[in-house]
Amino acid sequence: xxxxxxxxxxxxxxxxxxxxxxxxxxxxxxxxxxxxxxxxxxxxxxxxxxxxxxxxxxxxxxxxxxxxxxxxxxxxxxxxxxxxxxxxxxxxxxxxxxxxxxxxxxxxxxxxxxxxxxxxxxxx
Numbered sequence: 001x002x003x004x005x006x007x008x009x010x011x012x013x014x015x016x017x018x019x020x021x022x023x024x025x026x027x028x029x030x031x032x033x034x035x036x037x038x039x040x041x042x043x044x045x046x047x048x049x050x051x052x053x054x055x056x057x058x059x060x061x062x063x064x065x066x067x068x069x070x071x072x073x074x075x076x077x078x079x080x081x082x083x084x085x086x087x088x089x090x091x092x093x094x095x096x097x098x099x100x101x102x103x104x105x106x107x108x109x110x111x112x113x114x115x116x117x118x119x120x121x122x123x124x
Contacts, residue, residue, distance in 0.1 A: 025076050026057045027082045029064065033107055037078060039112050050075070076101075078110060 029037065044050040044066070052067040052072070060082045065074035077094040093102040093110050102113045 025059055027060060027062045027080060028057055029055070029062050029080060033080070036107055036111050040111050042064065043115075074112075078107075080107075 012117070035062055041050060041053055050066045050068060052070045054063075054065045056063040056065070062080045064078045066076045067073075068075045073096055076097050077091040077092075079094055080091055081092070083087060083090060089103040090105045091103070091107050091110050092100050094115065095101050102110055114117075
């Protein structure tokens, strides 16, 4: 995997100002959250259960998707919601069908569930 960082300020300073304002309105995973998620991801990759991942940053949520195969849809997703109201829980573990498996205000509980649960994708 290759990660390339492009410095847009050198190429086009106006684009960089617009991207800063749009980046501030997006929701992101912080370093500690990514370390926890990538730790469980690495464990499941070594077990042969997951092969790929994707991270999406939207305005109201950040999504970490786990894939069994690169060409399939995500088998599981961890969704971090921006706190808009007190009643809404921050983290959701979502299945491939879009239903919530687990919800919590702490990522540790989601990660512990992934560690303990023997989750398998079943084809009909």
